[in-house]
Amino acid sequence: MTRYEKGIQTIINDCLGVKKGERAIVVCDTPKRKIGTDLFDNLVKSGCDASLFEIMPLRQHGEEPPKYVADLLKQAQVFLIPTSKSMTHTEARRNAVKAGARGATLPDVTEEMIAGPMLVDHKEILKRNNKLSRLLKGTKKIIITSKKGTDVEINAEGRHFHEDSGYLVKPGSFSNLPAGEVYAAPYEGRSSGVVIFDASFSGIGMLKEPISIEIEKGRASRIKGDRGRLSRMLDVAGYYGRNLAEIGIGTNDKARITGFVLEDEKVMGTIHLAFGDNSNFGGKVKADVHLDGLVLKPTLIADGRTIIKDGRLLI
Structure with missing residues (x-):
């Protein structure tokens, strides 16, 4: 076999x-x-x-x-x-x-x-995700930085951190496969800063150069480095296409950066942010688009506690 x-x-x-x-x-x-x-x-x-x-x-x-x-x-x-x-x-x-x-x-x-x-050990992912979601429970403020220039503050007040562990035996259960992330919908309109995406992006694949997105009041206000391609994809969905929809943390130790976001966003110690729809996991925005981008080697601080340091998950 x-x-x-x-x-x-x-x-x-x-x-x-x-x-x-x-x-x-x-x-x-x-x-x-x-x-x-x-x-x-x-x-x-x-x-x-x-x-x-x-x-x-x-x-x-x-x-x-x-x-x-x-x-x-x-x-x-x-x-x-x-x-x-x-x-x-x-x-x-x-x-x-x-x-x-x-x-x-x-x-x-x-x-x-x-x-x-x-072929990852799904029991290990389940344990890792359980621990991470418990640490993030009740988090109000998340700060993400990177040596390439990411510096963004995300408001997650009142939002639930979901686990994507790949176990789908109960009626109504759902996951991406391959699995391996913990994610939430940021509070709409309350996040700001700059994110440098330096690995891959949905609809684009592996990035030849970083994409810089300035976030103001929870929306992508300025996008640089994509020659207008990402802007066009988001704007197809109108105003809400630029909504900061998701923050996710990869937890699959078998995943590697390939240019395919389905796998890339699961790479342990990475962060992905998405724009557009978040209505199916606790957000309030419905849009006909949901595009994820990857940040490599980030540092993530949740309410003063360091969860990721330069791409290393500290749990």
Whole structure:
């Protein structure tokens, strides 16, 4: 058995814990056809009443899929969504979970990810995430700095820090896969500073040069270094596309910087910030976009306590 095949089985058996006879659906798009088919085949081998649907790629991360896809997801008990454009922050995915389905999105997933960080010790991630979320519980002010010039203050007052650990056995449970982060929605309109993104960004990939974003009153007010590409992607969603939507901390010790944000944001000791929609994890903003960017070797101080020092997680 190859590492890739083992990773596929880990998703089906360990993360989802599928049971014989469960209604399961895989929604993939054309670029992710092989991975979608491999997941479907393993669901069938596990005895699921499985279906596979392929759609054309969506235009951007966070765009709603066709209505028939949303309806199918709500009828499933288990879902997997390996697509080139993320459906994580969509009403279709949210409504499926509200209806009791459990599952995962795998936006822009690669075979290398399934053969790599997907094979992490999920029990260790669970322990690490539990400890980190407890440390961050009740945090009001987060300061993030980096030697490349990041200096931003984020207001997280009243916001819950969620754990993405990859365990999806309970109805209504949801995760990105590969898993490994703790994240929250900053309080809208109350964060400010400058962030230097120096690894990768959703919709762009590996950055050839850093992107600098100035944040004022919880929004990206000025963006430099992207030749206008990121600005255009965010502005498609209008005013709320520039909302500071998420702060996340990577906790997967098997993840590596690859240029694919799904894996990059899980790299232990990194920080990612996202812009756009945060309505499905405690925020108040709905937008048809959610784009994440990575900060390498950050220092993070939460209410005076250092949690990360130059990229090293201190827990």
